[in-house]
Amino acid sequence: VNICEAPRPRNRRGEGSKLRADIVAAATAILDETGNEDAVTLRAVARRVGISAPSIYAHFPDREAILVAVLEQAFEDLIDALTEAIDTETDPVARLRAGCGAYLNFAERRPERYRVLFQRGPTGERSSSPGEKPPAGLDAFNILVGGIQACADAGRSTSTDAFADATAVWVALHGYALLRAELPTFPWPPSEQVFDRIALQLAGVTS
Amino acid sequence: VNICEAPRPRNRRGEGSKLRADIVAAATAILDETGNEDAVTLRAVARRVGISAPSIYAHFPDREAILVAVLEQAFEDLIDALTEAIDTETDPVARLRAGCGAYLNFAERRPERYRVLFQRGPTGERSSSPGEKPPAGLDAFNILVGGIQACADAGRSTSTDAFADATAVWVALHGYALLRAELPTFPWPPSEQVFDRIALQLAGVTS
DNA sequence: TGTACATCAGTGAACGCGCGTTCACTGATGTAC
């Protein structure tokens, strides 16, 4: 895991900030491989990028800032994946399916990144004073609420409380995303059976 | 967190194994407080118990063994809490409610312990070769399956696939348990609304 | 076109720290006679 990479060629003048992206990418890779945020040490990141450890301080004030950048990037990627998946459909039920499917896909392909994302809270939510700023993920969640409401408006869902239903769908998706990754030996039922229950039945979608 | 405790009096002859329980208790406390299994260091545990670090080696072969013992104990506690809650009821729907409620209660009162429990898998499931031994938690899960089946047999649930329904209920409970702890600033709907959806609606319980 | 120089991108050595683990040990406790 901690194999030393070949040293990286020095950036040209004015291109120093390219290193920042490389650092975030390396930290993300380590997180994905180890699944342990404590393994994303400053020195491990530096080794992976192929630079010396102090070079990181030109771009990040401390180790913690690297992790925050990693999670901000990951959260942005998640939002993008959701938006893109939803926008490929027009039927409200299909949009709901696509969004929930993309959510589970993201978690399946980057399980450790996904886990740490919600364990620490996007954009370091944990350390924010409560009630001061709304969570960055609220936008994403509101898309889900709107999706369920759209189904109800189109007569495709029996939902009368889109917010509560969306909450139920979300927590179920989250639990499924995590447990599927953590317990691969569990005798999971076919994926579409679980998906139908937590993404459609909880949303009140009529068959 | 790492405050030095008063040194602990030496055990009497033949009572050396009492220290083992104290070590597990201290490690559990550190895990509950920090929520980070990496914080459960051998030396931190020793400080907390009030002994020197090498004393731990009389009871555990290495640091990892302490964590395994902590999680085995926690898993046992969870099973006990579930069994006890279910056994106080006779009506099948009430038993289902009680079991799911006890599950969420356990996670709410010991959020970090709960999280690490499923993140590492009970009894070190992760390191077991796949398919060799069934997960220890399968018994607990089968109780849930049986509970849903009992509701269906009593005509109180429309479930026709208790296993798949139980899976959906479980992942939803898990997601709710985790997210409620991780994102306390989220504008959660009233708890019973979420509970009804993920514990009853997913189980096909008829109102 | 040539050269002095400021700036930029990054380095190497060092610091103090807490860690897991090992080793030889100590001193109180109970027991055999």
Added chain:
DNA sequence: TGTACATCAGTGAACGCGCGTTCACTGATGTAC
């Protein structure tokens, strides 16, 4: 009842390691004249 002694429950010092961070530095790159 008294005493020698084996055993038990732990200790203190030390090891090598990787960590985050600091410091003074270096050498290539581009620019001003």
